[in-house]
Amino acid sequence: MTRTKMSVALMLALATIPAYAAQDNTYHHEAEIGFLDSSGEADGLVNANYRYYFKAVEQADKPYALAGFFNQGSTVSARYATTDFQDLYNISGEYVFDSKWFLGAGVNQLNADDAVFDITTYEISAGYFFSEHSKLSLNYTTNSESESNNGAYLEYEFESYFSQNIDAITLTYEHFIPLQSTAGVFITGAVGYQNPQYINNEMLTQVDGSTPTIVQDSKINFENDIYTVAVFADWYINNAWSVGATYYRTDVNTDLSSSNIDDSNKSSHSNNITETGLNTRYFWHFSDVFSAKFSLEHYFDNGEYNSDSETNVGIAINARF
Secondary structure: OOHHHHHHHHHHHHHOOOOOOOOOOOEEEEEEEEEEEEOOOOOOEEEEEEEEEEEEEOOOOOOHHHHHHHHOOOEEEEEEEEOOOEEEEEEEEEEEOOOOEEEEEEEEEEEEOOOOOOEEEEEEEEEEEEEOOEEEEEEEEEEEEEEEEEEEEOOEEEEEEEEEEEEEEEEEEEEEEEOOOOOEEEEEEEEEEEOOEEEEEEEEEEOOOOOOEEEEEEEEEEEEEEEEEEEEEEEEOOOOEEEEEEEEEEEEEEEEEEEEOOEEEEEEEEEEEEEEEEEEEEEEOOOOOEEEEEEEEEEEEEEOOOEEEEEEEEEEEEEEO
């Protein structure tokens, strides 16, 4: 039995356990640990996070998954996620003023087994709560890493330089629409721009002769302009269960230049990828403190060069106190 089938079987088994009334107490602390299994090529993801709310969070009479969104108060949080080949660390915080304007900041570090170096990303955000049901935020993320090496082997000396610079900006609007017969619909819309730039230079010099001779002088410059638009809609049938749909489109414009001792090339091309998806999630509040979270998602990727689909199953234990 595959991990995905095991996860689905576990979800069905837990759903048959008799439930009893749990108290929807207010909370300041929220901790969670979960596992996400994918039918695609990616390995399973283990995720752990903690968040502290400076203002007590009310979770009664609203979708459990959105209690933090309705709180509109200052927070600090930490996260750790891991797969078989990479680890992610995150620390972030958000301060909400009495005027309902807010500022946020965070730092992420990604350690990957096959990466040239660990990637540290910094982000800042600002925004405004228009009402208890709506939030507008502007987020800026930046990363700049570089590494150089030099040495000698036999009759050769070598030098190398690699750098990566990424700047991204995203504008996001979130809005909850309460309904009469069901809990409501939560809609998120986002537009973004990214500008990743990569440089990889390598030089090899033969030094055993009377005059050093450059035998390789390779320079590669790779730059992308990436534009994205995304729309997410989740219909909360009740405070625990939701079904949703997603739409995500990315347009990528790539410029590539490369050169060697007596050769140089320049090229440009464009590509776009459209992703649509369906999902269902359940937040089982089975005790005063602990809850179980289940998610089932299916995505369809439709690009210019290939198309694919995958199914993700997620299970998590959440604690609020």
